[in-house]
Amino acid sequence: MSRDGLVVAVAGATGAVGREMLKILQERQFPAREVRALASSRSAGARVPFGDDELMVQELTEDSFADVDLALFSAGGDTSKTFAPIAAEAGCVVVDNSSAWRMDPEVPLVVPEVNPQALKEHKNIIANPNCSTIQMVVVLKPIHDTVGITRVVVSTYQAVSGSGQKAVEELQNQVRALFNMQDPACEVYPHQIAFNCLPHIDAFLDNEYTKEEMKMINETAKILGDERVRVTATTVRVPVFYGHSESVNIETAKKLSSKEARGLLSQAPGIRVLDNPRENIYPLPVDAAGTDETFVGRIREDPTVANGLNLWIVADNIRKGAALNTVQIGEELIRQDLLAR
Ligand code: A2P
Numbered sequence: 466m467s468r469d470g471l472v473v474a475v476a477g478a479t480g481a482v483g484r485e486m487l488k489i490l491q492e493r494q495f496p497a498r499e500v501r502a503l504a505s506s507r508s509a510g511a512r513v514p515f516g517d518d519e520l521m522v523q524e525l526t527e528d529s530f531a532d533v534d535l536a537l538f539s540a541g542g543d544t545s546k547t548f549a550p551i552a553a554e555a556g557c558v559v560v561d562n563s564s565a566w567r568m569d570p571e572v573p574l575v576v577p578e579v580n581p582q583a584l585k586e587h588k589n590i591i592a593n594p595n596c597s598t599i600q601m602v603v604v605l606k607p608i609h610d611t612v613g614i615t616r617v618v619v620s621t622y623q624a625v626s627g628s629g630q631k632a633v634e635e636l637q638n639q640v641r642a643l644f645n646m647q648d649p650a651c652e653v654y655p656h657q658i659a660f661n662c663l664p665h666i667d668a669f670l671d672n673e674y675t676k677e678e679m680k681m682i683n684e685t686a687k688i689l690g691d692e693r694v695r696v697t698a699t700t701v702r703v704p705v706f707y708g709h710s711e712s713v714n715i716e717t718a719k720k721l722s723s724k725e726a727r728g729l730l731s732q733a734p735g736i737r738v739l740d741n742p743r744e745n746i747y748p749l750p751v752d753a754a755g756t757d758e759t760f761v762g763r764i765r766e767d768p769t770v771a772n773g774l775n776l777w778i779v780a781d782n783i784r785k786g787a788a789l790n791t792v793q794i795g796e797e798l799i800r801q802d803l804l805a806r
Pocket of ligand 1: 476477478479480481482483503504505506507508509525539540541544628629630631
């Protein structure tokens with residue numbers, strides 16, 4: 466870091482996550498002397514909001530990183546595969562939001578509340594986990610540390626914003642079309658998403674799971690640093706704009722009552738317990754949208770196994786699930802003095 470502060474670049478600055486990254490850098494007064502907005506040649510010269518100001522978008526090229534200390538990437542896996550090594554070689558530390566580097570053994574996969582120590586091993590590329598994984602591990606971590614999680618069964622209810630701005634527009638357009646007695650156009654998803662649920666996120670694999678499901682399975686073990694935590698997942702797209710929800714059933718080595726779980730989680734970093742069903746209080750995606758915490762409620766003991774709990778976990782997928790976690794990794798790099806320059 467130069468004496469005057471950091472030069473920070475956001476790659477994919479015109480996208481849904483990139484725009485949120487710029488907003489969060491500003492909101493949290495990230496110690497940057499300069500912030501650069503990078504995107505494809507299509508957007509060069511366009512302007513994106515940055516606080517009360519605007520930034521002029523520059524084309525992302527091989528020469529974009531010579532004097533950049535920290536680059537936050539959210540421009541798709543192919544762009545990350547090509548440009549993250551170039552940036553890293555130029556001495557810039559990359560925090561990448563795509564799935565391109567997450568399972569690379571040389572690349573730390575980090576949620577600051579869970580495994581900040583993993584950053585120490587970085588070689589200039591750090592991966593931001595999948596949105597659904599992030600909010601789940603924030604809640605699993607304190608339970609795992611206390612009573613040892615042996616098995617997790619998760620079903621997700623994921624918002625369309627996780628598929629980018631085009632998917633947000635597709636849901637809006639389909640709702641409008643259906644109320645006007647017209648056929649809904651399906652471009653982003655293979656089926657109508659309005660008033661529907663699609664048990665299909667990302668591509669299907671040979672093992673009959675989707676890539677999204679395998680991300681949750683593999684990334685959870687890597688972040689918790691414990692291969693013994695067995696995870697199975699069903700990931701579902703639902704007609705919600707912002708905020709992913711998850712029904713999570715866990716089995717633990719030792720017993721944890723629902724009351725103890727509430728107490729434990731209410732003390733844990735980044736978590737807010739909202740669990741008063743008598744008053745109709747439980748986490749909702751419409752309330753989580755625009756916030757920074759991971760919300761947990763509907764905490765119940767599962768009587769069908771020796772030591773089991775059911776949880777309902779909700780977070781803003783664009784903020785904690787993506788942009789906020791990436792910026793928090795940047796903050797943690799500064800705290801641990803781990804930026805390269
Ligand atoms: P652009 O707007 O110029 O296409 P989203 O996930 O919301 O669709 O956003 C994707 C982001 O990634 C956008 O900012 C997009 O820029 C950027 N992007 C996509 N492809 C490239 C590329 N080849 N080089 C740089 N940025 C890219």
